[in-house]
Amino acid sequence: MRRAVDVPALVESARAGSPRAVARLISLVEDGHPALREVMAALAPHSGSAYVIGITGSPGVGKSTSTTALVGAFRERGLRVGVLAVDPSSPFSGGALLGDRVRMQDHALDPEVYIRSMASRGHLGGLSWTTPQAIRVLDAAGCDVVLVETVGVGQSEVEIAGLADTSIVLLAPGMGDGIQAAKAGILEIGDVFVVNKADRDGADATVRDLRHMISLGDRTEPGLWRPPVVKTVASQKLGLDEVMEALDKHRAFIEENGELVRRRERRAADEIESIALAAVRARFGHVAGHEGLGALARQVVAGEIDPYAAADRLVDRLEA
Amino acid sequence: MRRAVDVPALVESARAGSPRAVARLISLVEDGHPALREVMAALAPHSGSAYVIGITGSPGVGKSTSTTALVGAFRERGLRVGVLAVDPSSPFSGGALLGDRVRMQDHALDPEVYIRSMASRGHLGGLSWTTPQAIRVLDAAGCDVVLVETVGVGQSEVEIAGLADTSIVLLAPGMGDGIQAAKAGILEIGDVFVVNKADRDGADATVRDLRHMISLGDRTEPGLWRPPVVKTVASQKLGLDEVMEALDKHRAFIEENGELVRRRERRAADEIESIALAAVRARFGHVAGHEGLGALARQVVAGEIDPYAAADRLVDRLEA
Numbered sequence: 061m062r063r064a065v066d067v068p069a070l071v072e073s074a075r076a077g078s079p080r081a082v083a084r085l086i087s088l089v090e091d092g093h094p095a096l097r098e099v100m101a102a103l104a105p106h107s108g109s110a111y112v113i114g115i116t117g118s119p120g121v122g123k124s125t126s127t128t129a130l131v132g133a134f135r136e137r138g139l140r141v142g143v144l145a146v147d148p149s150s151p152f153s154g155g156a157l158l159g160d161r162v163r164m165q166d167h168a169l170d171p172e173v174y175i176r177s178m179a180s181r182g183h184l185g186g187l188s189w190t191t192p193q194a195i196r197v198l199d200a201a202g203c204d205v206v207l208v209e210t211v212g213v214g215q216s217e218v219e220i221a222g223l224a225d226t227s228i229v230l231l232a233p234g235m236g237d238g239i240q241a242a243k244a245g246i247l248e249i250g251d252v253f254v255v256n257k258a259d260r261d262g263a264d265a266t267v268r269d270l271r272h273m274i275s276l277g278d279r280t281e282p283g284l285w286r287p288p289v290v291k292t293v294a295s296q297k298l299g300l301d302e303v304m305e306a307l308d309k310h311r312a313f314i315e316e317n318g319e320l321v322r323r324r325e326r327r328a329a330d331e332i333e334s335i336a337l338a339a340v341r342a343r344f345g346h347v348a349g350h351e352g353l354g355a356l357a358r359q360v361v362a363g364e365i366d367p368y369a370a371a372d373r374l375v376d377r378l379e380a
Numbered sequence: 381m382r383r384a385v386d387v388p389a390l391v392e393s394a395r396a397g398s399p400r401a402v403a404r405l406i407s408l409v410e411d412g413h414p415a416l417r418e419v420m421a422a423l424a425p426h427s428g429s430a431y432v433i434g435i436t437g438s439p440g441v442g443k444s445t446s447t448t449a450l451v452g453a454f455r456e457r458g459l460r461v462g463v464l465a466v467d468p469s470s471p472f473s474g475g476a477l478l479g480d481r482v483r484m485q486d487h488a489l490d491p492e493v494y495i496r497s498m499a500s501r502g503h504l505g506g507l508s509w510t511t512p513q514a515i516r517v518l519d520a521a522g523c524d525v526v527l528v529e530t531v532g533v534g535q536s537e538v539e540i541a542g543l544a545d546t547s548i549v550l551l552a553p554g555m556g557d558g559i560q561a562a563k564a565g566i567l568e569i570g571d572v573f574v575v576n577k578a579d580r581d582g583a584d585a586t587v588r589d590l591r592h593m594i595s596l597g598d599r600t601e602p603g604l605w606r607p608p609v610v611k612t613v614a615s616q617k618l619g620l621d622e623v624m625e626a627l628d629k630h631r632a633f634i635e636e637n638g639e640l641v642r643r644r645e646r647r648a649a650d651e652i653e654s655i656a657l658a659a660v661r662a663r664f665g666h667v668a669g670h671e672g673l674g675a676l677a678r679q680v681v682a683g684e685i686d687p688y689a690a691a692d693r694l695v696d697r698l699e700a
Contacts, residue, residue, distance in 0.1 A: 096688070097686075097688045100686040100687060100688050101686045101688070101689065103686070104680070104683050104684070104685060104686040105683050106683070107683055108681060108682070108683050189687070192687075193687075321681070324681045325674070325677040325678055325681050326677070328676075328677035328678075328680040328681050328687065328690075329673050329674065329676075329677035331680070331687045332673060332676055332677060332680065332687050332690040332691050332694060333661065333664060333673060333691075333694070335687055335688055335690075335691035336664065336691035336692075336694045336695050337657055337660065337661065339691060339692075339695050340657065340660050340695060340698075341653065341657065344653060344656065353649050353652060353653065354645070354649065356648075356649075356652055357645040357646070357648040357649035357652060358645055358648075360424070360648040360651070360652065361428060361641070361644045361645050361648050362428070363424050363425050363426070363427055363428050364424070365424060366417075366420040366421045366423070366424040367420060367509070367512075367513075367648065367651045367652050367655055368416070368417045368420050368421070368655055369421065370648075370652040370655075371652050371653075371655035371656035371659060372656075372659075374652060374653070374656045375656050375659050375660060378660075378698075
């Protein structure tokens with residue numbers, strides 16, 4: 061049996077800065093707990109002030125170290141910081157293999173920093189709406205900045221780009237050459253590119269390569285943001301000022317031209333749509349007993365009807 | 381303007397074995413052409429006899445070479461073979477970076493072999509229903525076996541497993557150790573594991589490692605299929621007989637216990653559901669002018685309502 065949840069008390073504690081309350085709310089998100097509707101309704105009036113920064117890149121480029129350095133930089137400005145480290149793990153394993161990691165020890169005792177590892181369960185594939193909901197919790201709990209770090213490559217990066225106000229793409233020399241970046245689709249999503257481990261051989265070549273690839277895209281048109289490429293050695297906090305400057309510039313740019321609002325509306329639209337589609341899907345299952353999805357699938361396998369005709373019947377039943 | 385399509389003539393030509401007609405039908409699938417409804421309705425009575433085999437694994441394990449070898453083995457049995465090589469490319473690029481590859485030259489002139497590279501466009505992420513529809517075309521065109529090869533790792537493998545009657549997971553020594561396999565979620569999806577490049581160091585260790593990981597799962601229970609692990613050197617066609625034997629055994633096993641029918645029904649259900657959800661989604665967009673998705677997203681960003689309440693309104697409007 062599930063524990064009853066005192067949502068108003070929990071939300072009040074989280075807003076007062078209790079890490080335990082924040083942790084409990086994010087666990088409710090991860091569990092898809094029935095109380096989530098009430099939680100989200102209670103959080104809605106208090107959200108919208110956090111700035112969301114995505115940090116993404118291939119394994120081994122130094123995401124954790126870079127995130128830790130950025131947390132320090134935002135703390136120096138006196139801001140409250142939330143960190144979500146999202147592991148896009150197997151949909152079969154049902155959880156992050158890495159689990160809650162003991163890391164970012166620099167900030168472990170700072171009450172103004174909240175750090176959380178999350179699995180991305182991936183209903184409908186990918187990050188789904190677990191991450192936006194967790195962002196909403198940190199936002200309502202008073203975080204000024206939420207850093208969303210994704211492990212892995214591919215689809216997850218593309219989805220994180222849809223979540224963030226500003227997306228940082230991290231690369232390392234020799235790992236993220238232009239063609240690789242283009243293949244992974246990351247050229248399109250980065251607002252700020254950071255070549256970390258810049259004390260290694262090939263850093264300048266990687267920067268040149270990236271700048272070249274960016275110049276080939278359509279982002280050089282007037283009025284469009286041209287993503288800067290910054291070199292860092294995150295472990296020594298080298299280049300951090302330049303990254304912060306690039307983040308500030310991008311934020312000012314998208315605040316001024318209205319893109320920030322558009323991104324947030326697109327993010328909200330995606331979230332609403334995901335929830336609505338899940339509701340519709342659940343109903344497809346619900347009508348499955350009688351001329352429902354199972355029966356239709358059998359008819360398709362038997363060649364009696366085609367999948368489009370079957371889909372029409374499913375949608376028709378939904379509306380009946 | 382789109383060319384008008386004479387669907388009955390095209391389907392008739394494809395069934396008579398015209399590679400051009402098959403190519404045109406798969407292009408219609410890739411383009412999401414409006415004539416697809418008519419195409420799928422015309423194909424439905426003629427589909428259901430192809431056996432679908434998924435071949436998946438990380439880059440560099442020798443998927444193309446292995447697929448080519450398997451095509452040869454099925455041809456020796458006198459079967460007609462279709463091959464779909466799916467590139468899960470960036471959703472932004474809108475197409476496979478590799479394009480239609482000149483490869484599998486062994487079979488380029490064999491009229492009983494149809495080979496096609498496809499991009500996975502990924503509406504709703506991943507392979508979506510482009511691949512099932514292309515399988516349906518090859519099936520109706522008289523292919524006895526359809527091999528679906530996926531490039532890449534992660535989500536796409538998991539989806540291919542949902543498509544195939546039998547899933548082959550390819551590994552190579554030193555690349556696909558147990559933990560890696562578990563992380564990628566491939567232990568759960570493989571019906572037959574093939575350690576290719578078995579003439580390299582570490583092949584036996586990889587086989588042992590895989591067998592150990594498999595033994596830790598729940599697939600050792602009586603009545604469940606225990607996936608065999610086979611060694612091959614695909615470039616020299618070594619181990620091919622063992623792979624074919626494993627495929628035959630798995631097919632017999634799932635035919636006998638009813639799992640084949642269940643897999644096909646699940647596949648059809650996924651396809652129907654995807655098409656139905658896309659139809660629902662299109663309607664979400666359609667109502668977007670007036671209290672639709674865009675307006676709801678603005679209210680969520682402003683903190684006036686929460687995403688669940690917004691989703692409820694969206695679904696309610698759908699039914700109104």
